[in-house]
Amino acid sequence: MKSLNNYNHPFHMTSNSPWPLIMSTNVMNLMLNIFIWMNFSNFIPMIMGMFSILLIMFQWWRDLIRESLFQGSYTTMIYNNMKFCMLLFISSELMFFISFFWTYFHSFLSPNIEIGMQWPPMNISPFNPFNIPLMNTIILISSSSTITWSHHAMLNNKYNSSILSMMSTITLSMIFMYFQYLEYSNSKFSINDSIYGSIFFMTTGFHGTHVIIGSIFLSINLIRMMNKQFSSHNHFGMEASIWYWHFVDMIWLFLFMLIYWWSI
Structure with a gap:
């Protein structure tokens, strides 16, 4: 993989991450679970969907903290953006x-x-x-x-x-x-x-x-x-x-x- 130092721009090229796709899928799943709760009075799937989203948020934020704090990948331009x-x-x-x-x-x-x-x-x-x-x-x-x-x-x-x-x-x-x-x-x-x-x-x-x-x-x-x-x-x-x-x-x-x- 080409080093980030060789790019002639002030931006950070993120590595491949599964969290955007997984998060969007779970958000759609949460919406369907809310319909189940409203129509069938079953709130268990909704609670499980919310727990899954919180877990994904934890993993995603962990990766962002690692990139910004420990790896120092964020430049002044990125913070301004x-x-x-x-x-x-x-x-x-x-x-x-x-x-x-x-x-x-x-x-x-x-x-x-x-x-x-x-x-x-x-x-x-x-x-x-x-x-x-x-x-x-x-x-x-x-x-x-x-x-x-x-x-x-x-x-x-x-x-x-x-x-x-x-x-x-x-x-x-x-x-x-x-x-x-x-x-x-x-x-x-x-x-x-x-x-x-x-x-x-x-x-x-x-x-x-x-x-x-x-x-x-x-x-x-x-x-x-x-x-x-x-x-x-x-x-x-x-x-x-x-x-x-x-x-x-x-x-x-x-x-x-x-x-x-x-x-x-």
């Missing part, structure tokens, strides 16, 4: 949530006759925004502060402070999800109660899914921090997770103001 790709990914996620907000505004500003020409629709009791939603807002704002503290500590080579603040952020995310579960459990309407129920649970549910994904990102970075795989000048995985977490916090602020507070 990864930063640009992460920004594009966050932008696509922003458009995803904008579609939900657009639907909400369309129904809120011009409610049709099928829902009583009022918003929230008739027989819908919305949540008190100054109860659990306000608590969750404070929790996420606090988590944004702790993750910024963790990044600042990493830049100043204060590893113990960085690890402690990262653990605080993950703990706050779990508290947020617990309160979200309590809110859903005490809801007086469901996802099939008019357009209000549908858009409310779709938006808050997908945001909760992003909180879970962001928590996984942060947990992986916490493990890497404990294994001394980051330094003050080489921690892009941590930075990308921080960008994603700030995005999740920003979406919740708009969600709280527009869906919880403005609709009462």
Whole structure:
């Protein structure tokens, strides 16, 4: 095989990897397993599919860490490209949530006759925004502060402070999800109660899914921090997770103001 040093470009030519094909196959399999769960109330295949995806993620990330950290294959150009790709990914996620907000505004500003020409629709009791939603807002704002503290500590080579603040952020995310579960459990309407129920649970549910994904990102970075795989000048995985977490916090602020507070 030709040595990478002989290529006249600043990019890293990756070796053959089975993980993209295996991951795509398992994602399709997970979708089919979700259909089985919804139609036949059998969630075992879905759990097995999620476990397979987590296992593939572990193997794939292991290879990436080996290439970037131990083999030193990533150049400045590659890191710049990864930063640009992460920004594009966050932008696509922003458009995803904008579609939900657009639907909400369309129904809120011009409610049709099928829902009583009022918003929230008739027989819908919305949540008190100054109860659990306000608590969750404070929790996420606090988590944004702790993750910024963790990044600042990493830049100043204060590893113990960085690890402690990262653990605080993950703990706050779990508290947020617990309160979200309590809110859903005490809801007086469901996802099939008019357009209000549908858009409310779709938006808050997908945001909760992003909180879970962001928590996984942060947990992986916490493990890497404990294994001394980051330094003050080489921690892009941590930075990308921080960008994603700030995005999740920003979406919740708009969600709280527009869906919880403005609709009462």
